[in-house]
Amino acid sequence: MRTRLVILFGLVLTFAACRPDMENQPKAKPLSESDFFSNQANARPIPPHTVERGGARENAAFYTGLTNGTYITQLPVKLTPELLARGQERFNAICAECHDRTGSGNGMVVQRGFPQPPSFHVDRLRNAPIGHFFDVITKGYGVMYPYATRVEPEDRWAIAAYIRALQLSHDIKGSELTPGEQQKLENKQ
């Protein structure tokens, strides 16, 4: 009788564990559904005027591209080859869908019917202060949506700097290149 009880107890213990509670834990994962909050989302909206740690954003020029309502004309970060490389990488990943990799505005999404953005190689944008590009990425422009939530401010400046590099390199004459660069260009063709 006692042995039977022990076996039964063992079986109860064993099969009591056969529930997916560990697999589906009642914790909130990113974007998971909630039966507690009224909008059924576990992620909570950030209360207005919340300042994240280290996010005081006192440097208005860096975070808006503007000083006293006018676009800044100088890059507020140090221009380095790394910054340009980062800008190129981000531009090709996030902007080139519409603006294409040369900045002419013939990206694949435009070829699929999206309204064509202006080329970066027109006088208006050649002469535009660098703060303008930062501002457009942040707030959007025309049919272009804002990218503030998708691209970090540091990356927006990297992209703005890279757009300047695209503008500078677009109309450069072959003869102005160094012999080494000319050779590289020949090999690419």
Place this chain on the structure above:
Amino acid sequence: MAQLFPKSANVHARVTILGLVVLICGAGWATSTIYWSPYTTEVDVPLQQPIPFSHKHHVTDDGIDCRYCHTSVEKSSFAGIPPTETCMTCHSQIWTDAPVLASLRESMATGKPLKWVRVNDLAGYVYFNHSMHVAKGIGCSNCHGRIDQMPLTRKAQTLYMRWCLDCHENPQKFIRPRDKVFDMAWQSPSNQLEQGQNLVSQYHVDTTGHLTNCSTCHR
């Protein structure tokens, strides 16, 4: 004394023993087949989604980078499912009347998010971090397969612990250069082991046992 067993008992005994062996082997085979079949693993089974979103169309036909929508993949454990606003960046202008996107427009109008169904659903006791894998040279396609060729999104791997360990035990077999992480068509070169070994040390992948420590993933 009379015979205790009839003569046919010999046959009965043999059939019983053989039957038992067949039964045990069969049960083993059936269990393993079910365990590894898409019925259990859900590999290659597209799930019903609120919109039949095609990665193939958006990635291959339109040339949209992974990071355009999955913005936090490089800085967070969670790669990020794009908000409705990201879809509407293009779809406020193109395919604006498509019936298939009706629920997207409704989501934009009401502010209620679309309820996408999770395709790669890890158990609650597994910790996984996208940014770490991306930073150490594990590409999207290592886990998500050729998602750029999937008209409907489906799981590419079992996500069984054995599968995770295949790489955690021998990262040099799978690691790739960082600039190829988002390259869907990347294939391991013929000298993968040699190159992988170099990348493992170059990217400081800890192969002293940390990767196979229980608490690395079960924390």
